[in-house]
Amino acid sequence: MVGLIVNRLLQLVLLLFGISFLVFMSMHLAPGDPATIIGGPTATESDLAAIRAELGLNDPVLIQYFDYIRGVVQGDLGYSFQNNQSVSEAIAIRFPQTLNLAIASMVVAILIGVPAGIISAIKQNSWFDVSSTTIALAGISIPNFWLGAMLILIFSVQLQWLPVGGLNAPFWTMEGMKQLILPAITLGTASAAMIARMSRSAMLEVIRADYIRTAKAKGVKRNAVVWIHALRNAMIPVITVIGLNFGFLLGGTIITEQVFAINGVGRLMIDAIAARDFPVVQGTVLLVATLFVVVNLLVDIIYAFIDPRISYD
Amino acid sequence: MAGSSNLARQQVVTQKKQSKKEKIAVKTMKRLVKNKLALFGLIIIFVQIILAVFAPLFAPYDPIKQDLTNAELGIGAEGHWLGTDNYGRDVWSRLVFGARISLLVGIGSVSLGLIGGITLGLISGYFKKLDGIIMRLVDLLFAFPGILLAMLIIAMLGTSLVNVVIAISIWSIPTCARIVRGSVLSIKKQEYIMAMKSLGASNFRILVKHILPNCTAPIIVFATMRMATAILSTAALSFLGLGAQPPTAEWGAMIAAGQVYMFTSPHLTIVPGIAIMLVVFAFNVVGDGLRDALDPNMDLDY
Numbered sequence: 001m002v003g004l005i006v007n008r009l010l011q012l013v014l015l016l017f018g019i020s021f022l023v024f025m026s027m028h029l030a031p032g033d034p035a036t037i038i039g040g041p042t043a044t045e046s047d048l049a050a051i052r053a054e055l056g057l058n059d060p061v062l063i064q065y066f067d068y069i070r071g072v073v074q075g076d077l078g079y080s081f082q083n084n085q086s087v088s089e090a091i092a093i094r095f096p097q098t099l100n101l102a103i104a105s106m107v108v109a110i111l112i113g114v115p116a117g118i119i120s121a122i123k124q125n126s127w128f129d130v131s132s133t134t135i136a137l138a139g140i141s142i143p144n145f146w147l148g149a150m151l152i153l154i155f156s157v158q159l160q161w162l163p164v165g166g167l168n169a170p171f172w173t174m175e176g177m178k179q180l181i182l183p184a185i186t187l188g189t190a191s192a193a194m195i196a197r198m199s200r201s202a203m204l205e206v207i208r209a210d211y212i213r214t215a216k217a218k219g220v221k222r223n224a225v226v227w228i229h230a231l232r233n234a235m236i237p238v239i240t241v242i243g244l245n246f247g248f249l250l251g252g253t254i255i256t257e258q259v260f261a262i263n264g265v266g267r268l269m270i271d272a273i274a275a276r277d278f279p280v281v282q283g284t285v286l287l288v289a290t291l292f293v294v295v296n297l298l299v300d301i302i303y304a305f306i307d308p309r310i311s312y313d
Numbered sequence: 314m315a316g317s318s319n320l321a322r323q324q325v326v327t328q329k330k331q332s333k334k335e336k337i338a339v340k341t342m343k344r345l346v347k348n349k350l351a352l353f354g355l356i357i358i359f360v361q362i363i364l365a366v367f368a369p370l371f372a373p374y375d376p377i378k379q380d381l382t383n384a385e386l387g388i389g390a391e392g393h394w395l396g397t398d399n400y401g402r403d404v405w406s407r408l409v410f411g412a413r414i415s416l417l418v419g420i421g422s423v424s425l426g427l428i429g430g431i432t433l434g435l436i437s438g439y440f441k442k443l444d445g446i447i448m449r450l451v452d453l454l455f456a457f458p459g460i461l462l463a464m465l466i467i468a469m470l471g472t473s474l475v476n477v478v479i480a481i482s483i484w485s486i487p488t489c490a491r492i493v494r495g496s497v498l499s500i501k502k503q504e505y506i507m508a509m510k511s512l513g514a515s516n517f518r519i520l521v522k523h524i525l526p527n528c529t530a531p532i533i534v535f536a537t538m539r540m541a542t543a544i545l546s547t548a549a550l551s552f553l554g555l556g557a558q559p560p561t562a563e564w565g566a567m568i569a570a571g572q573v574y575m576f577t578s579p580h581l582t583i584v585p586g587i588a589i590m591l592v593v594f595a596f597n598v599v600g601d602g603l604r605d606a607l608d609p610n611m612d613l614d615y
Contacts, residue, residue: 018453023465030469134350137601141594143545144563145552146586149572152581167367254551259572269555273468281468285461292458 011295019289023064034278037081042141068282077283082275087283089206090157091265096286098264101256102249104153104180109195109249111241115197116192116236118234122226132196139193144252148259155182158286165261187256191245198241202234204230209233216313243299248290254288329439330514344606350393351602373405374411376562385578398567399574400560402557406522408588414563415592418478419543423536425482430489431532435520438497446489454583460546467555474547474563477556481543492535496528530607541596548589564589 023275036043045050052058056067060199071078077087085122116136120129156164162178207230215225255265265284272280325523345351364371373392380401388396395404437447454462466480500506509519550556557563559570564585571581590597 004536013452015456018449019456022453026469031471069361087591137350137597138590138594141541141590141597143548143568143586143589143593145549145553145565146568146582146589148580149568149575150586152574153582157576157579207321247458251457254460254464255553258553269464270555273555274472276471277467281465282603285457285465285468288461289457292461293456 005301008297008300012293014090015067015293016290019035019068019293021065022283022287023282023289025061028061028064030276030278032276037276070090072286077286078279080272080280081277082105082280087279088109090268091283091287093144094264094268097262098224098250098253098257098266100180101262101264102181102251104251105186105188105191105252105256106242106246108184108256109191109245112188112194113225114199114238117196117238118203118231120196120200120228121203124204129200133200136193136196139189139196142189143257144190145185145259147189148182148256150181151186165259167235181206183256183262184252185250185259186259187249191249191254193221194245195238199234199238203230206230206234236303239306240299240303243295243302246295250288250291250295316340317380318461341603344444345360345599347601348602348605350598354595354598354602357589357591358599361412361416364409364418364454368413369410372403372409374403374406376402376407376410377560378402385574386577388584390581395584396578396580398571399578402560402562403454404567404581404584407567408564408585410514410562411564411567411588412592413586414474414557415544415547415589418474418481419476419596421478422547423483423539424487425478426489426539427436427536429482431493431525433486433490434493435525436526438494439501439516439524441518444494447496451487451490454483458483458551462593463550464555467550472526472555472558472559474551477550478563480550481546484546485543485566489532489535489539491533493528494571497524497532500524500527534596534604534607537596537600537603541593541600544596545593547587 020312034049034055035057036049038051039047059067068078076090078085079092089241116132120132123129152164155162162182166179207226212225214291215229218224220229229302251262254269257264257266258270265287268280269284269288271277272284345355375552380403381398383390383393383397384399384401386393386397386401388394390396393403393405395408397403399406433447433451437444437451457465462484463477463480466483467476470476470479506519506523509523514523547556548568551563552569554569557566559566567585568582571578571585572580594600
């Protein structure tokens, strides 16, 4: 097990280098000279040269990359072209909202997805199964920015139960909960659908296994068979899907934040892409991708813990 | 004499081959149509294609022509059965031309993604030496969750619909490459490939003529499902302002523009959303149905 973890960590480090290089290079190759963006239209040629020298833009690309990495390791992601704010600071201010939203959506997705999938599997071909699988397919197909707009239309505009947007109250307060409900449902729906589909197929597979028949033949109660014997094994692939979905949700917050006017990392990224503010794009993309691979690594390790049959040798 | 009989035999063989292929296609179609959801999906896709191809015939108005005297008409207004937007543009006409954009972007990005993914998958599965490096590259692309990779590419290239096509196609490459590689790895070991090799067939010939045709089933399923993702992502990117720019009649951009008028004209948000959902749902269920129809044991749940 220790070997596995060490191995995975080494791979993670390599992958992080790869990600950062890819992100750095794509911003480096993007058309547009950072010096003219910073200097503005009035900058003279000598101003531009000074800015280039200050940013180290005259150095070879690889040197620039390693300079950037050296900064990243120390928590310095550079400065915004737009307002010269530190990128790390800008992210630090907004990240709690993003994380808050991603976790709340994950909770929604698990609470809906897992039970729906399991009940579907136990009562295969019942009306519940048919309707929940169809709804799950619809859930994957709904554009989440549109779902968000519809929820706002119904619950905020028509019924006026919940606020239209924003996320500034802490989630443990009533106000914070109210602000979080609609975005969490918006973002969680697609994941709930994926988790439900996975839970259903995993449960169906397990229910047909020999050891379940044995348990039933021994006279173990039906509920015990389902919830104790079957569930434990059925959950293994489901946990993978949940883990993968957490990364997916982090990516999804980008869109949901825009719909609900939540001042998170996603909005920062979108604004930066539109303004061609490369250091901010670089920092935010790097952050989300890093979180994604770290979560995947954790899922991998948890997976090996709960399923002793798996070996990664 | 001998030459002509040879030719005749060859013709019979090719005819047989063709009829076998046709049989598989017909069988798959029959199985697919039996699946009610998939049939529903096929009908929607068919309608979208008809609307997209004959858009000017179905749209009574120019989709970008403004008519401020008739702004923000509701659903069922005279002459505008789906109403008009804040510039007085006919929503139905914009929807029809939007169908064209979403289909074009979908087909464009999926085809480009397939070309890249299939090439990498074939090479990686067949040539052991290149496998390691290509798969590490694919792993690297997999490190970006969901739409993030597409966003990074748009950040690099700039915001436009063409760049959305490029971005989504690059985002499609890693999954496609993995699927094709998996198939190649299992097909490569089969005896008839060994036989081809010992007969002296070139690697290129083996890959293109003998391995690729046997990978078509998973590729078709992937492509169908990917159409759904591509259409959804195009709409999402345009919604965020990173794709189609105004006044282009694109569904996601229509929702973004309509959201401002949600209090007075909610149909501007509702209608394009339903269009996106129907089309994406259609490609998803047809993809699901195709998977079941082509091979019940095929596992493509990524």
